[in-house]
Amino acid sequence: MTWPKAVFNAPLLRDLDSQSREAVIAAGRIFDVARGEAVYREDDSSDAFYVVVEGAVSLSAVRRGDEERSTVRTASRGDTFGEEATLPGIVRRLGAEAVEDARVAEIPVAVLRRVMGRHEGVVVDRERRLLERAATRDLLGTLAFTRDLQADDLDLVLDTAVFETVARGERAYSIGDRADGFFLIVDGLVQLQTEQDGELVVRAYLTRGDFFGDAELLEIEPRRVNALAMGDCHVLRVPADVFRTLSDRNPGVAQGIRRIAVDRGARQAKAVDASAKLTQHVFKDLYRMQMARSMLVIDQESCVRCGHCAWSCAEVHGVSRLVRRGDKILTHLNVLEEGVAKPSASTGQRSLGLPNSCQHCKNPACMIDCPTGAIGRDPEGEVFIREDLCTGCGNCAKACPWENIRMAPRSGAPRASLSQEVAVKCDLCRDYEAPACVQACPTESIFRLEPTQDFSEVTDLLGEPGKSSARQVNARSHLFVSVAALFSVALGVVGWVLQSRGDWSPSNGAGYAAGWLGALGVMTLSLYAVPKRVVGLWMKRREKSSAVRLETDGLAPARPRSRVRIHYHVHVAVGLLAVACVAAHAGPRAGASIGGALGMAFWAAVLLGGFGALAYRSIPRRLARLERKSALPEDLRREREALFDRLYRSSSGASDVVKKLVERVLVPYARSALGPIELAFSGRSLRDEQARLRARVDEMLGGRGGEKLEGLDELIKTVVELRTLPVRRVFSFLLRGWLPAHMILTGVVLVLLVLHVGAVLRW
């Protein structure tokens, strides 16, 4: 296929040789857009830029500081647009819409970059500068104040502005530095800090589209704040003198900028204040929150740790792409109240576990690092791996900051040209209607959220309030379980008494009927295994992507809900009814017959099941209080040694006072046998316990020690964790240990039931 010459007349492509042009044509496409139709929208993820072959396309955005959408520029025949895709972030800042019927050529940026990367020399540099300049122009266009700039002012900015990268944890500048520029954040997250009494205080969090560093420029003062990059940050720096020249020529500009910054400061003040005090606060890894588009979270206060999510993932994909292990955060979730997102009042602060599962970053490090382009992204932002393109090099798995990509054995026949491994990660079960893990959860504790919309603290800081698609977490409907329980108690007690008085007999009348109902109940109970284990029953193949459905049917995608939870509730309710029926059927009888054995097995299974149901209700909340991270049972087994190692390691550099404290107080505290039991029943959280231990140590010292106590808090944290460890192990055993026995007894009950029924019918 050949492309119109006009495409390669665009300044960016003019110097490509024929081989490179072929590569571009192979990867790109040409298509028509009708008047009024969008080429792409704001916030779309996109990896391509465009050349207008015919017609015209306008670029528009709600400029920072404006309320209304306005046109930034119009690209006509031969012009390029969408160069911002070459900037880090890969999210559209502007929307593009055809103002008349148009034909455009789409060129994937990755291809262009690779084509240019393999050629050396001036051409490449010139083109890279052109791309950058075009992208910068559009980027500046999204800021309200640039509208007032004259063309030559804008050119001045474009000529002098430089792209810079600040690595995670490094500073763009520090307090006291010479103020050398005005910064616009292209992508990333920046924390502004000041110093107060020798301590650092967070003043603001800035993200894509925000700017900083203007305050000191006009007064020509040294920097008053630190600007720290929370993640890898890409910034555009406008040199100080250029900025001053601009503000001399356009006095309104500087004021406009100041006003936006002050507004933002006021809006953030409260949220920022709260953040400093909690170690599990959602801001601890704010970079991750800002980056995530669809983050898998587990409500630790209702999760029963059954691991069914991971199991069903493995069932669908062969290898589980979800490992229930990771950090824990405390946050309020937004709910929609009369169309406005607000922090949920009813659920309060939740502890959410963040398991190892892809969070579909807005700017995925894995995708950028993939050498073969095997990692792709849907327009909705779902990041997925094309297995046949994956060479198994592992680059993405190394790049993912949160270990959410894993290398798994490749299925199918081995091929010489491909490694035996393949990268796997969560793709939101994109071949199906909804993810397996979310649908499989028996307590509806696992779900996908977008932190910048759903976590109220993050929304306050970075999100766009009102945009939230928030949900009620765990709206409980235990009604029919409660009804079943009441009915069960009534029937059970009456039946039991009548049976023991001999008024009812198992062999006739109501007692006999109860027997049959009980048998039916037992069969129904064992059927619970079907929805639970046969994932294929409720995993529906996807026919249309949600975007297509939105356009064709006008239906917004519904939040995936648990499919198993209802079955779990039915199971519990039927279990209660079956108990009543069996009590009414057999009463306190226990004979030497098959019926007696059946009774024993049934009651044993019921006791275990009842214990399990109670454990499911009461333990998770207590367990969540004692966890710093979410962990698997097998991790807990190894944890003790690791924690003691940490304790001794961090005490090795400490002062004598601290060492003595470790030896006399902390180690005995950690080794105490009864302490964990007391802690389990006390209802104290990790933080309470730390404060309590610290108070005990302080009382013991009576004000001595002073600054020699450095490092003590870290040690206290470790020993408190050591103390919670036995409790966590026992709790997780109580949550998980009964189930295998329950299942085995069910098998026994079924066999005995068949024998019993057979015996009754025969005699």
Add this chain to the structure above:
Amino acid sequence: MIQPTEIVRRRSAPKAEETSDVTRFRGIAIASAIGAAAVLVAVVATGGVVRGPGPLSRPHVVAKLECQSCHEEERPSAACGKCHGAHTSTRPGHRDLQASGELECSTCHTIHRGNAGVAFLPDGRIIRYGPGVEEELVLGTGFASNKTVTVPIVAASACTGCHDLDSPHDLAAACLIDGQQELGRNRPTVCFDEHREVATGDTERDAAHEAARAVSLRAPLAPTSGGWSGPVGWLGMGLLASFVAFAAQRTIRRRKRAPSAPTRIVPSDVKRLPVIDTSTCIGCYACVDACPYDVLEVRRFVAVTVKADDCCGLTLCEQRCPNGSLVVTAGERLDDRPRVGETLESEDVPGIYIAGDLSGLPLIRNAINQGAHAVQHLASGLGDRKKSELDVLIVGAGPAGISAALEAKNAKLRYAVLEQGSAAESIRSFPRGKLVFDQPLGMPLVGDLWLEEASKEELLGKWLRIVRREKLDIREGQRVVAIDRRAGGPPAGGFVVRSVDADGIESRLESRRVVLAIGRRGSPRKLPIDIPEVLEDRVHYSLADARSFAGKRVVVVGLGDVAMETAVALSRQPGTEVTVSYRGPEFRRGKARNVDELRRAVAIGRLRLVLESEVRHLSDGELELSTPSGPTRVEWDSLFVMIGSIPPKEFLHSIGIGIG
């Protein structure tokens, strides 16, 4: 204050893992089925199924009745008369009903389900029995007989088909005992005149009825529970079977797990170099990350060899390359390492195995693997073992030596370790807090010695704990001076190893095999200049704790990994001035991470790097460096000479092992 947690790009890709979440129910279905089957088998085998509708009453059991005894008849009740004789009721109503067939013996004496009564034994014991259960009563009735007398006690529920027991006008009410109302239909009936007139003159029978009445008063309910052994046994069998099935499956699965890929243990004896096909290389960093020595780099989307001299020839890069673009080629022969076979046995002196750095691969993980590998191999070739000599003597207690000792202990060999310093001396000599990198990645660990990325102190602590826990026989302070063949040497004979301790006292050990794990450090290479005796204690060859050099002016000679780590550690001390002098014009070897750190330290002015320089002269206050632009003088307090070490060539030659 919330600081961002550091995120570093990993050098190894995490593997998919099978967590307990996924595996916890594996085998439960089968175990459950087997358990159920076991219950079925147990029930059938113990006759639970043929036992029929319920246990017979005690007198029938005593009489050894079988099913046919009654069920031969069309109506089983007709059989009752065979033993009990004509047995009509004394009550006309009952008699009429019986005649019409509406009432049978089993209507009241529900022989399989509810039949209960009391038996007075000749020895004076009183047994209250229920269906399949009996219970001895302790109460005096005054009744005695020289044969067993049984009185059935029928529960009121037998009458409720016709009678209304709650009505005082009903005739049956007279058969009940007052005060037992709360027992409902389980109340015993005490009209023992059902089948014969009262006071017929059979006084023993009448006395038995009176005694039964007393029993009904004191123990109104027949025992119902009991006979647990059958059901408990069945369930027990089932649960045991499922447990065994479950455990067996786990074991089988564990055994089946594929053994990890064989590790290349032996360094190549020819120079090897990765060659990259740039037309197919996709620039994925797999080889770069696999290389423990940073030989490779990616430039312009293609991997290139940048430090060819450091290539270890282990082909880890080749293994990791996803599409075969990288091939490790063989080059010229290397002769600076002892010649060993695939089993690490020396080709010069059979019976001596060489493990660790000495073999030419300076990696902790490799040393551990080689130590274990050598012992594994030599254990299989020992043949007859005598009590009088050791099976293996391990020289050196570094990573390879400790690993070898662990393996020897596991294989139940008689072994000893001779160490001239103390255990894990090489780790001790690392600078304080040094991070021990655990590379190459993806290389499996052979043997039991622990190794993960850790600080020096952590690693040392762990290892010493292992040595203590396993009670490894490590004899410290023993310097080996000679190893001689004995009785013709291996395979049948062995070696005599002579060593001296710190006091110069010589000792002698006989051993069938020897593992040489003495490392390459031997003695540090010294500067080719004269160092005045007074200055000698200011010249160091290793750094233990950088803190003791705070505020000093320090010169480091060399630019290898050790030198770079030392220089960086020193430059972090307050007030320390560090100068690094290096012969070459640029960084030639060393880990990229160290090079980066050193560069950063230079960039921010914490450290001065003088390339193409050599120390010419030392005096009390100053040392003279020769540089391309002429000699420079540097003020110094301490000098670190870190230009490598001389391998223990002479010692090896004395044993007969050629090197270099």
